[in-house]
Amino acid sequence: MKIGVVVDASCDLPRSYIDEHRLIVLPSILEFGEKEIIDSRDARDTLAMYRRYVADKSLEARSRAPEVDAIRDLFLDDLVLRYDRVLVLCVSANRGSVFDKATQASYAILQGYRQRRDEAGLVEPFALRVLDTETVGPGEAVLAAEAVRMLDEETPPFEKLRRTIKDLSRRVTCLLVPNDLFYLHHRARQRGEDSLGPLAYRIGSALGIKPVLEMHRGKSQVVARSRGFERGVGYVLQRARSAISRGHARPIVAMSFGGDPRRVRELAAYQEFEAFAAINRCDLHLSVMSATMALNIGPGAFSLAFIDN
Numbered sequence: 001m002k003i004g005v006v007v008d009a010s011c012d013l014p015r016s017y018i019d020e021h022r023l024i025v026l027p028s029i030l031e032f033g034e035k036e037i038i039d040s041r042d043a044r045d046t047l048a049m050y051r052r053y054v055a056d057k058s059l060e061a062r063s064r065a066p067e068v069d070a071i072r073d074l075f076l077d078d079l080v081l082r083y084d085r086v087l088v089l090c091v092s093a094n095r096g097s098v099f100d101k102a103t104q105a106s107y108a109i110l111q112g113y114r115q116r117r118d119e120a121g122l123v124e125p126f127a128l129r130v131l132d133t134e135t136v137g138p139g140e141a142v143l144a145a146e147a148v149r150m151l152d153e154e155t156p157p158f159e160k161l162r163r164t165i166k167d168l169s170r171r172v173t174c175l176l177v178p179n180d181l182f183y184l185h186h187r188a189r190q191r192g193e194d195s196l197g198p199l200a201y202r203i204g205s206a207l208g209i210k211p212v213l214e215m216h217r218g219k220s221q222v223v224a225r226s227r228g229f230e231r232g233v234g235y236v237l238q239r240a241r242s243a244i245s246r247g248h249a250r251p252i253v254a255m256s257f258g259g260d261p262r263r264v265r266e267l268a269a270y271q272e273f274e275a276f277a278a279i280n281r282c283d284l285h286l287s288v289m290s291a292t293m294a295l296n297i298g299p300g301a302f303s304l305a306f307i308d309n
Contacts, residue, residue, distance in 0.1 A: 004083035010292040011140035012256035028292040065098035071105035080113040085158040086128040134218040138305035139174035141254035174215040174305040177232035183298030234269040249307040251282040256289035258301040
């Protein structure tokens with residue numbers, strides 16, 4: 001039985017990891033003014049979008065999921081012929097529409113796959129499950145990485161894989177430090193993010209105070225405030241370090257940065273955390289933050305996620 005894992009474009013994993021483990025990416029459509037661009041998790045294209053579009057505050061910007069027909073065609077023309085089972089991991093349903101659209105597409109896929117597989121001589125029934133991860137960015141990434149690990153090391157039945165990832169999604173902690181509060185206040189509010197009010201925005205912008213947001217089970221809140229971006233990153237790394245020390249559920253930490261990740265690797269706090277993770281045999285994944293996520297959070301933001309006990 002061949003099992004495939006699908007993620008959406010906001011899943012913050014390095015492209016090299018995605019390619020190595022054959023993850024399938026559902027692209028997002030990004031709109032910057034009248035310009036439409038496909039976001040499919042290519043790091044170079046993403047950095048180019050940061051420079052050309054995301055950093056331009058004058059542009060009206062938003063992201064949207066592929067249409068139901070496009071998701072249906074991807075499965076019927078390709079995935080139902082390559083896999084027997086597919087698990088689809090989607091950004092939190094209250095932060096995007098990909099879960100709703102993938103769920104709608106699944107009905108047409110399950111009605112139409114038999115002819116495609118019969119013509120290809122495939123007798124095994126096809127099945128897919130669409131999962132609301134209740135998280136974003138690196139939160140999706142730790143779940144996808146755990147699904148890959150399970151498939152590589154345990155070869156579980158498909159339903160056990162789905163149940164395990166669903167259960168773990170309720171234990172994902174995702175932390176985010178914005179660098180420029182304009183995006184969180186002006187753009188993310190349109191996507192349901194209301195953790196930064198007008199007063200906090202004005203004070204934070206004037207004094208360089210960065211809120212640290214925590215997302216858990218689809219809900220977000222400000223859990224700390226730091227004077228300066230690097231202190232905020234230090235706080236987030238310490239949260240992850242504490243989780244590792246007390247024995248977190250899975251030894252995986254995913255991180256993303258709204259720009260070139262080399263800037264994060266140069267931070268002393270990151271280098272210390274990297275050494276600590278190596279001693280504790282914890283896998284780290286640091287990637288460029290998806291343009292889908294960054295257009296709402298802004299360039300220079302840092303995000304991290306782990307699966308807690």
